[in-house]
Amino acid sequence: MIGSLNGVVAAVGEDTALIDVNGVGYVVQAAGRTLGRLSLGAPAKLFIETHVREDAIRLFGFSSEEERAWFAHLQTIPGVGAKVALGILDAMPPEVLADAIALQDKAAFARANGVGPKLAARLATELTGKAGPKGFFSIAGGRAAATSAAPAANGARAEAVSALVNLGIDQSSAARAVASAAKQFAADAPAPELIRAALKEVSR
Structure with a gap:
């Protein structure tokens, strides 16, 4: 499984980017906010969520490990696939998402592409009752420490x-x-x- 890519931005499309890592080009799907931070020819590091299917391997890229973890966590809710999860994270960075969950703010979820009123209500309700996403949120001595991010902001x-x-x-x-x-x-x-x-x- 690919956990991250560290290379050069070879191309940026409407919903994908091509990241050149030592001569190998990886096609990565990403939200508009993430793609907007990439510059052609510039170095880039993306945290990757890998989806393996019978007919394809898809890579989803994020600017931070926290975003990647939330992407996976959102898909534990029925009706939320990769496209909808990307739409939610595009509209709501992790700290805003954490607030929306804490406040059970259905309107905030409904502002994301692909999220209707029923799904927004389900997200606000079901995410409140779940533990936060799990991921590699701290780096110490060159080693990543696996932790669980509760639905509350840091600091x-x-x-x-x-x-x-x-x-x-x-x-x-x-x-x-x-x-x-x-x-x-x-x-x-x-x-x-x-x-x-x-x-x-x-x-x-």
Whole structure:
């Protein structure tokens, strides 16, 4: 299985890119946001999700391992295939996706290509009850460490969710409160401010 490609961008199409790795060209399908970051002739590293079928091997490329993991995770929901999962990630980067899950924001999912009202409702409901995607999110000493990303943002938001859970609030409610509280700030807020705002959300 191919986990990543590190090479040169040989061509970019409407929904694919050709990545030249030491003289071998790999055709990679990707979302518009990912393709938009690629420049012809420039070096590129893409994290790859490999789909093997009887009649074809398809490579899907992402700018980060987190996006690749979410791509695989989204397809655990009935009705979500590769095309729809790409559409969701094109409309919603991982941090926005995590907030939409925490808030059960059906409207946010419905803005993605290929997602109708029924599927949006299913995504908002079923993803809330699932553990987060699994992938290789940290690199230490040249080795990747496999971890599971819970549906909450990293850094201050993760710290705020953890603090609320330590106070006896369940994980889902804590993530929802922190996601709602984060919308009150124009930029990323430090954990103490997020915690205070999230506690007000919980008490409402």
